[in-house]
Amino acid sequence: MTAVEEVPTSAAGNPIGFGSMKRVEDQRFVRGQGNYVDDVNLPGMLHSAILRSPFAHARIKSIDTSAAEALPGVVAVITGKTLEGIPRPSLLGDNFAWMPTLSYDTQAVLATDKVRFQGQEVAYVIAESRYIAKDALELIDVDYDPLPPVMDAKKALDPDAPVIRDDKGQTDNRITDVHGNQTWESGNKEGTEAAFAAAAADPDCVIVEEDILYPRVHPAPMETCGSVSYLDKVTGQLTMYTTSQAPHAHRTVYAMVAGLPEHKIRIISPDVGGGFGNKVGVYPGYVLSVIGTIVTGKPVKWMEDRSENLMSTSFARDYHMKAKIAATKDGKILAVDVYVLADHGAFNGVAQPTNFPAGFFHIFSGSYDYPNAHCLVEPVYTNKAPGGVAYACSFRITEAAYVIERLVDCLAQELQMDPAELRLKNLIKPEQFPYTSPTGWEYDSGQYEKTMRLAMEMVGYDELRREQAEKRAKGEYMGIGISFFTEGVGAGPRKTMDILGLGMADGIELRVHPTGKAVLRLSVQSQGQGHETTFAQIVSHELGIPPEDIEVVHGDTDQTPFGLGTYGSRSTPVSGAAASVVARKVRDRARIVAAAALECSPDDLEWELGRWFVKGDKERGKTIQEIALLSHGALELPEGVEGHLDATAVYNPPNLTYPYGCYICVVDVDPGTGQVKIRRFVAVDDCGTRINPMIVEGQVHGGLADGVGMALMELIAFDEDGNNLGGSFMDYLLPTSMECPDWELGETVTPSPHHPIGAKGVGESATVGSPAAIVNAVIDAISPFGVRHADMPLTPANVWRAIQGNPVRVDMAVE
Amino acid sequence: MQVTITINGEQVTSDIEPRKLLVHFVREDAGLRGTHWGCDTSNCGACTLWVDGKPVKSCTMLAAQADGHELTTVEGLEQGGELDPVQKGFIECHGLQCGFCTSGMMMTGRALLDENPHPSDEEIREAISGQICRCTGYKNIVAAIQWAADNPATSEVTA
Numbered sequence: 001m002t003a004v005e006e007v008p009t010s011a012a013g014n015p016i017g018f019g020s021m022k023r024v025e026d027q028r029f030v031r032g033q034g035n036y037v038d039d040v041n042l043p044g045m046l047h048s049a050i051l052r053s054p055f056a057h058a059r060i061k062s063i064d065t066s067a068a069e070a071l072p073g074v075v076a077v078i079t080g081k082t083l084e085g086i087p088r089p090s091l092l093g094d095n096f097a098w099m100p101t102l103s104y105d106t107q108a109v110l111a112t113d114k115v116r117f118q119g120q121e122v123a124y125v126i127a128e129s130r131y132i133a134k135d136a137l138e139l140i141d142v143d144y145d146p147l148p149p150v151m152d153a154k155k156a157l158d159p160d161a162p163v164i165r166d167d168k169g170q171t172d173n174r175i176t177d178v179h180g181n182q183t184w185e186s187g188n189k190e191g192t193e194a195a196f197a198a199a200a201a202d203p204d205c206v207i208v209e210e211d212i213l214y215p216r217v218h219p220a221p222m223e224t225c226g227s228v229s230y231l232d233k234v235t236g237q238l239t240m241y242t243t244s245q246a247p248h249a250h251r252t253v254y255a256m257v258a259g260l261p262e263h264k265i266r267i268i269s270p271d272v273g274g275g276f277g278n279k280v281g282v283y284p285g286y287v288l289s290v291i292g293t294i295v296t297g298k299p300v301k302w303m304e305d306r307s308e309n310l311m312s313t314s315f316a317r318d319y320h321m322k323a324k325i326a327a328t329k330d331g332k333i334l335a336v337d338v339y340v341l342a343d344h345g346a347f348n349g350v351a352q353p354t355n356f357p358a359g360f361f362h363i364f365s366g367s368y369d370y371p372n373a374h375c376l377v378e379p380v381y382t383n384k385a386p387g388g389v390a391y392a393c394s395f396r397i398t399e400a401a402y403v404i405e406r407l408v409d410c411l412a413q414e415l416q417m418d419p420a421e422l423r424l425k426n427l428i429k430p431e432q433f434p435y436t437s438p439t440g441w442e443y444d445s446g447q448y449e450k451t452m453r454l455a456m457e458m459v460g461y462d463e464l465r466r467e468q469a470e471k472r473a474k475g476e477y478m479g480i481g482i483s484f485f486t487e488g489v490g491a492g493p494r495k496t497m498d499i500l501g502l503g504m505a506d507g508i509e510l511r512v513h514p515t516g517k518a519v520l521r522l523s524v525q526s527q528g529q530g531h532e533t534t535f536a537q538i539v540s541h542e543l544g545i546p547p548e549d550i551e552v553v554h555g556d557t558d559q560t561p562f563g564l565g566t567y568g569s570r571s572t573p574v575s576g577a578a579a580s581v582v583a584r585k586v587r588d589r590a591r592i593v594a595a596a597a598l599e600c601s602p603d604d605l606e607w608e609l610g611r612w613f614v615k616g617d618k619e620r621g622k623t624i625q626e627i628a629l630l631s632h633g634a635l636e637l638p639e640g641v642e643g644h645l646d647a648t649a650v651y652n653p654p655n656l657t658y659p660y661g662c663y664i665c666v667v668d669v670d671p672g673t674g675q676v677k678i679r680r681f682v683a684v685d686d687c688g689t690r691i692n693p694m695i696v697e698g699q700v701h702g703g704l705a706d707g708v709g710m711a712l713m714e715l716i717a718f719d720e721d722g723n724n725l726g727g728s729f730m731d732y733l734l735p736t737s738m739e740c741p742d743w744e745l746g747e748t749v750t751p752s753p754h755h756p757i758g759a760k761g762v763g764e765s766a767t768v769g770s771p772a773a774i775v776n777a778v779i780d781a782i783s784p785f786g787v788r789h790a791d792m793p794l795t796p797a798n799v800w801r802a803i804q805g806n807p808v809r810v811d812m813a814v815e
Numbered sequence: 816m817q818v819t820i821t822i823n824g825e826q827v828t829s830d831i832e833p834r835k836l837l838v839h840f841v842r843e844d845a846g847l848r849g850t851h852w853g854c855d856t857s858n859c860g861a862c863t864l865w866v867d868g869k870p871v872k873s874c875t876m877l878a879a880q881a882d883g884h885e886l887t888t889v890e891g892l893e894q895g896g897e898l899d900p901v902q903k904g905f906i907e908c909h910g911l912q913c914g915f916c917t918s919g920m921m922m923t924g925r926a927l928l929d930e931n932p933h934p935s936d937e938e939i940r941e942a943i944s945g946q947i948c949r950c951t952g953y954k955n956i957v958a959a960i961q962w963a964a965d966n967p968a969t970s971e972v973t974a
Contacts, residue, residue, distance in 0.1 A: 022906055029914030030902040030921065032849015032889035039848040131832065222853045222861055222915040222949050273851070273915030274949045306854040528913030528950045698909045701952030729858035729947070737940040737953040 008609065010546030016609060017541035020694035024532045024552075025271075034271040040228045040241045042299035046075055048292055049133035050285060050302070051123040051140050052312065053115035056383040056722020057149035057162065060111055060122070060142060067139040068125060073132035076295050077140065078124040080112035083291070088259045099257045099287055102280075102499060103357070104178040105348035106168070107386060109284045109291075115144070116164055116346035117385050118724050119311030121284040126292045126300055149383035149722035152812060153320055153343035156380035164346055164381045175348050175379040177357040186362035187374035187439040195335035195372040199326035205334065208414045209324040212406050213791040214399045215811045216318040216343070216384070216716040217709075218310050218726070219391040220734060221527070223273025225313055226303035229289040233297055236264045242286055244269040245279040245525050246565025249502060251557045253282050256500075258290055269555040275527035276706075276767075277390030280351040280567045281314045311727045314351070314387030315716055318343035318811075319361075319399045325407045331415055331422045335372035338364055338403060342379040342388070349386035351567070352395050353497040353504065359389055359396030360488055362439040366404035367448055367486045367660060368426035373438035383722050392706060392767035394487050395568050401485040405772035409481075409779065410788055418465070419482050419776070420456060424449060427484070434753075441488055443658045444752050444760075446686065451748045452484060455662040455684040458746050464666060472784060478679070479781025481665045483773035488656040489761035490573020499564065505652040506570075507561030508578035510539065510586055512645040514632040516625025518545055520582075522554040523563020524575040529763060530695045531571065535579050537691050538757065542583030543590075543624050544610020561648065569659070569761030572691070573752075578651035580756035585647035590627040592641050597622055597630050657752040657760035661685040663704075663773040669781040674800030676712055676778055678739070683770070684746035687762035688755065693747075696762050701743050703766025708735040710767075711774035715793050719813035818882040822847065823891030833879050837871075838862040840878035841888060849889035849918045853947075860946030863919030864888045870926045872919075872945075889918035892925065900963035901925045910959030912950030919946050924960040933964055 007017040014021045028034055065077040083096040098106045111122050123140050127133035148162045155161055156173040164173055174182045199205035227242035238260055244250045247267040255262035272279060285302045292300035304313070320341040326334040342358065344350060352359045358377040365373040389395055408426075412419040427448040428435050435443040456462075464480050471478050494503030509521040520539055522531060536550035553559050563575060587607065594612040595602040598620060605612045605621075613621025622630070631637075631645050666680040683700055690696045713733040716726035726732040751758025771792060778794050779787055782803050790802035791810045801807055819828040822845050829844040841850050841864065852874060853861035862873040865887040892899040901924045904910060911917040920943055927934055927942040934942070939957045948956060 023909070025914070026906040026911060029911055029917050030889075030898065030905050031893060032847070032918050034849070034914045036848075036851070036915065038842075038852070131834070220949065222859060222913065222947065223851070224853070271914060273853075274913040276949070306856065306859075528911075530912070694909050698912060698951060698955060701954050702912065702950045703952075705949075705952035728856050729854045730856045734947050734949070736944045736947060737957070738944045740953045742936070742957075743952060743954050 010548060012546065012548045014547045015537065016544055016546055018537060018689065018691050021533060021537060021547060021692055023530045025530060036223055036271050036273050037226045037228060037241050037243050038303050040270065042228060042230055045228065045299040045301055046126050046128060046296060047130040047133050048124060048126045048289065048300055048302045049130065049137055050121050050288065050308065051137045052308065053111065053118060053120040053122050055115055055144055055146050056118045056151065057116060057147040058144040059114050059147060061145055062143045063123060064141040065123065068136040071132065071136050071139060073128040074125060074136045075128065076126045077136065078110065078291065078295065080108065080110040083110055084112060096291060101347055101349040102351040103348045107347035107349055109287050113167060117383050118722050119308065119385060124288045126296055151383060151718045151720055151722055153341050153380055153382055156382055164383060173381040175344055175381060178354060184357045184377045185375065188372055189374045192335045192337050192372040192374035196326050196337065199334055204329050205326060206329060206414055207324055207326045208411045210407060210410050210789050212321045212323055212403050212789065213811065214317040214319045214402055215792060217316050217391055217714045218716055218732060219276035219278035219316060220310060220732065221274030221276055221278050224304045224306060224309040225279060225283060225285065227286045227289045228299055228301045229293045230299035231293045237266065238264060238290065239266045239268065240290065241268045241270060243272055243279045245272070245275045245527060245567050247525055247555060247557050248523055248562045249499065249564050250282060252502060253500065254290065257287060267557045269525050272525065272527040276392045277316065277567055278314055279527065280390065281349055281387065283313055306729060307727045310732055311724050312385050314390040315345065315385055316388065316391035316393055317399060318388065321403050323403050323407050325411050327411055329415065331417050331425045333368050333370040333426045335370060336365060336404065336407065338375040340375065340377040342377055343382050343384065344379050344388050345382060345384040345386040347386035350388040351499065352389045353491055353499060355496060356395065360394065361396040361400045363397055363441055363486065363488050364400035364404050365438050367428060367484045369428045369432060370426065371438055384718065392703060392764040394489050394764045394768055395491065397487050398768050401768045402772045405483045405485065406775065406789065409776045413783060413788055420461060423482060423484050424452060427452065442655055443486060444655060444754060445750045446658065446660055447748060447750050448484065448660065451660065451684050451686050452662040454746050454748060455664050455682050458684065458744060459664045459666065459680065459682040477669045477671055477781040479667045479669060479777040479779065481773045481775065481777025481780055483663045483769050483776060485769035486658055486660040487765060487768055488658055489569035489764065490653050490657045491568050491570055492653060492656055494652050502564060504564050505650050506563030506575045506578050507648065507650045508575060508582045509561050509648045510582045510646065512586060512628045514629050516545060516549065516628040518550045520550055520552050520579060521560040522552060522575055523561055524566040524571040525555055527566065529571060529699065534691045534695060538576055538579040539583045541757065542580055543587055545624055569763040572759050573657040573755060573761045574651055574653055576759055577653065577756050578649050581651055582647050582649040585649060586645045589645050589647065590624055592638060593627050593631045594622040596637055597635055654754050657688065657755055659685065659687040659760040659762055659765050661765055661769050663769050665773040665777040667777040667781055669778060669799060671782065671803055674796035674803065676794060676799060678708065678741045678774065680744065681741050682744045682746065683766060684748065685762060685765055686748040686750050687765065688749065688751045688760040689758040690749065691759060697745050699763050700745060700766045703764060704743050704770045705735050705740050706767040707770025707774055708739050711771045711792050711794060712739065713793050713795065715810065717811050717813060725813060816879060818878055820881050820884060820886055822886045823888060831878055833877070835878045836874055837876040837878045837881050838873040841873060847888050847890050851915050851918060853915065858947065860919045861916050863922045863946060865922060865926065870923050889921060892921060899925060900966050900968045901928065901960060903966065904959035904962035908955045908958040908962050910951065910955045916946060916948045920948065920956055924963065927960065928964055932967065936961065
């Protein structure tokens with residue numbers, strides 16, 4: 001079902017351009033020859049481990065490290081006090097005990113005054129082996145004075161709530177963003193309020209309200225976070241091998257944090273074992289490995305274990321939403337209003353564009369055409385790990401897509417209207433693009449109804465509804481759930497989007513060697529997306545050079561140009577566009593060289609894949625490989641034309657790209673046990689031009705599994721004492737092969753009008769779109785019991801409770 | 816204590832602490848880094864290798880327990896410069912993305928096919944159900960192992 005045009009095939013059997021092509025990187029991975037951070041071993045390397053707080057909130061009275069220091073094999077034990085004594089020549093504070101976050105807050109590298117979440121970093125041991133370092137942790141004696149923790153975001157703003165950030169002189173648990181705001185709003189407040197008031201007074205209208213929680217989850221890539229740092233004291237060069245989705249951004253942040261000159265910092269992100277947003281943040285452990293090499297003069301490795309990963313590094317979501325929708329009784333949506341209480345944990349460490357403190361949540365108006373929408377987001381500190389923007393969320397579009405798609409189903413139930421019919425009635429029409437949404441987005445392109453009808457046809461929607469009716473008559477509960485989502489990805493236009501002042505454009509460099517082989521250097525960072533393959537295909541598409549003749553280099557700041565890295569589905573929309581643009585620059589230069597060689601004007605030449613030829617005389621031409629050699633050769637070039645074909649580019653996207661899709665899930669629910677079985681899952685995605693359809697489908701498969709996890713299994717919950725109840729894979733349940741169905745994929749192709757090759761991002765589409773489809777299916781199945789909503793994860797216990805009419809807070813331990 | 820473990824046909828002898836996990840022995844003492852470590856609780860299966868021909872999560876076993884036994888790791892799948900059909904299947908069917916779980920998945924897949932050369936999709940899903948992949952949603956891993964079943968090697972892999 002690919003919509004890719006037939007392209008010529010290279011000698012190696014690869015498409016010269018777009019098409020499904022086996023991945024270049026697989027050759028090393030299937031041989032066990034990947035090179036992940038934990039595979040890096042430098043001569044004389046030391047190991048390290050972090051002592052973490054057992055309390056969610058406690059004052060540190062004293063730390064005794066003497067027994068740990070006396071353990072043979074221990075090289076150094078570092079505490080917050082040690083860090084306070086290391087001067088830092090930086091604008092961001094005078095010592096190393098605190099570091100800036102990506103949201104202009106501060107975070108303790110090692111706690112000095114208090115611990116503020118369970119698992120927070122308290123002391124750091126450097127030793128000759130990982131085992132010794134872990135042993136030494138047991139010998140550190142910390143005297144804590146426990147304080148009452150704030151575990152429930154809904155109690156964080158109570159007048160008597162314990163104050164978490166007294167280090168900043170706060171008297172409450174509100175979060176202030178860099179612009180001085182404590183809440184963040186989007187959309188048309190007055191228009192929305194008026195629309196709700198009018199609907200309330202109109203007997204032909206309905207208003208449906210629902211409290212909807214997107215609970216705290218964790219990206220949990222298979223490889224945990226870690227780094228190997230080495231400061232060469234003679235040259236002053238800091239080399240850091242690290243699990244990073246954004247090596248260049250991290251280099252700049254380390255320069256700021258450590259006060260080290262940026263040209264002396266080299267970040268190498270070798271193979272990254274999955275990221276999903278977990279490897280965007282800068283964590284204390286990374287900084288500590290840098291401090292470790294500064295202190296010891298030797299390379300220091302830090303690799304967190306799984307519990308550390310789940311308990312301390314970037315969580316995702318934790319959005320408590322009160323949402324309401326107004327519509328006419330015949331199903332025309334009029335307005336949507338959402339209030340969000342956002343739990344950011346103990347430090348505001350969200351990784352998102354500066355001007356968007358709630359990320360892109362305000363795309364919550366969804367895929368429907370109505371005039372009024374408004375949201376108000378109120379972030380709070382709690383005694384939980386920091387983070388919030390991670391797990392393939394496209395900067396919180398996960399929460400946005402979930403709330404609107406849940407709300408639309410609640411409305412359908414209220415109106416007793418088929419949820420497919422309700423959606424079809426409200427979808428934005430193809431002729432309305434570019435479409436300005438009620439919260440100000442400019443959706444670039446879409447054929448929503450076509451995509452939705454394809455999904456319905458693939459799943460056999462009408463037949464399923466008939467089956468459902470028959471089964472209900474027999475007391476069997478199957479459900480059909482639909483989700484239609486629109487994302488805005490590819491951040492972003494630098495006039496509105498930056499992280500810590502760094503504009504979100506991406507650089508790229510293309511060199512064409514004399515023999516016509518090429519090297520493409522990227523700023524973005526694969527964590528499994530297959531950049532080494534797809535980026536070669538983009539250049540191949542533009543220049544006709546076979547993909548196997550194009551080497552893609554990434555993951556080393558010394559070898560690649562600056563750019564902000566891979567997250568928010570931005571690699572294809574931003575860096576993929578840069579690859580196209582830089583290849584076109586090479587093509588333009590090749591035209592001039594070819595014209596000189598063919599003794600004609602560049603205007604007389606015409607391009608076909610891989611060669612310039614004289615218009616009207618197709619035999620007279622030069623291939624890109626011939627031109628590459630000529631450009632390095634003795635050919636007299638026209639005035640002002642330098643030799644070589646090499647080019648660089650920086651791509652500043654004019655707008656985001658807006659991938660979308662329609663997902664339909666079919667479940668069977670056992671009302672006696674609450675057990676949910678996903679019978680089928682149909683996913684129709686439209687991500688514009690597909691560079692490598694095989695890889696696009698793989699990206700979708702992975703995101704759909706995320707959806708199964710979040711909808712049915714995954715949860716980071718806490719008890720009232722602050723204990724993390726999802727701190728290992730025994731408790732944080734991830735979907736296996738048994739929970740995931742045999743995905744059925746379809747596609748429509750509506751190219752982005754402003755992207756050079758019409759491509760949109762797709763890496764997070766399925767994670768964004770699938771949870772609502774699954775939850776909608778489960779609620780549809782159990783709606784005969786009077787259930788209109790229940791919060792994720794829909795574990796058997798939670799489904800059973802919902803059926804009993806007794807739903808509970810899923811994110812807090814209950815007696 | 817000194818242990819001698821045969822890995823992919825070669826003896827590795829090392830002085831180790833009795834508490835050393837087998838996965839750490841394989842990665843550090845034998846220097847074979849294709850076997851990965853992904854959790855603390857034996858849930859993820861990234862460390863799966865064979866002990867005497869049977870798939871084992873090598874984080875659940877002490878290196879001392881493997882003394883005198885024979886291990887096969889991902890590095891031992893390729894025979895005489897020819898990839899095992901399971902390795903080929905993972906490439907053919909896009910059965911991997913970040914590559915971190917891949918070694919363990921392939922070791923389980925190969926072991927399954929050695930016992931059951933023509934498994935159903937359900938049998939494959941059952942076989943890999945103790946291992947976690949965060950990238951692929953499993954569909955293409957199932958397809959990769961089926962590909963290997965459909966395209967068996969000319970030469971047998973031996974433990």
